[in-house]
Amino acid sequence: MHLITGIRSTIALAALLAASAAAAEAVSVKEAWVRATAPGQKVAGAYLELTSRADAALIAAASPAAARVELHTMAMEGGVMRMRPVRRVALPAGKWVKLAPGGLHLMLVDLQRPLNEGDRVPLALTIEQADGSRATVSVQAAVRGLAGAKTHSH
Structure with missing residues (x-):
């Protein structure tokens, strides 16, 4: 009896992991970066695009x-830029959502x-699908200089 219960548990776990992996593969991330910090700074913004x-x-x-x-x-608000927490960032099917300085981040x-x-800063993003299933997407974000801008030449 314990063997059957163990087999059922293993099958259920395998199905859950397969569903989670499929959900993670359905999400794409690009341009992940984190702003470099000044000495003693305890917070930093991270930015990326995902779909x-x-x-x-x-x-x-x-x-x-x-x-x-935190999201x-x-x-x-009243002429002052304010930061507010959000519970979730909607990812409409097929549309790129940008987390950028001055907006979502x-x-x-x-x-x-x-x-x-x-x-490089590892980030684990928790994505919730419309059916309530969740998956974790792992990303390596590059740390950019304090200006945060890409370098270019003229």
Whole structure:
């Protein structure tokens, strides 16, 4: 009897992992980067573009570089730009959603160490599909200089 229960548990776990992997493959991420920090700075913004083949939402993020990662947006209120937490970032099927300075972004809070240009920061993005299933998408974000801009020449 224990053998049958064990086999059923193994099959259920395998099905769950396969569904999670398929959901993760349905999400694409590009241009992931984190702004470098100044000495003593304990927070940093992370930015990226993501899309999903089916309706989904970014509902959480984590990184070993920070104690926690929060989803935020920036909005003008009474002539002052304010940062506000958001519970989720909608990912409409087939559309790219940009997390960028001055708008939606990830905030890495209580950094474990300074982030220097050229470093890489691992991010784990939790995606919730329309059916409620969740998947984790792993990304390596490049740390860019304090200006955060791509370099170019004329």
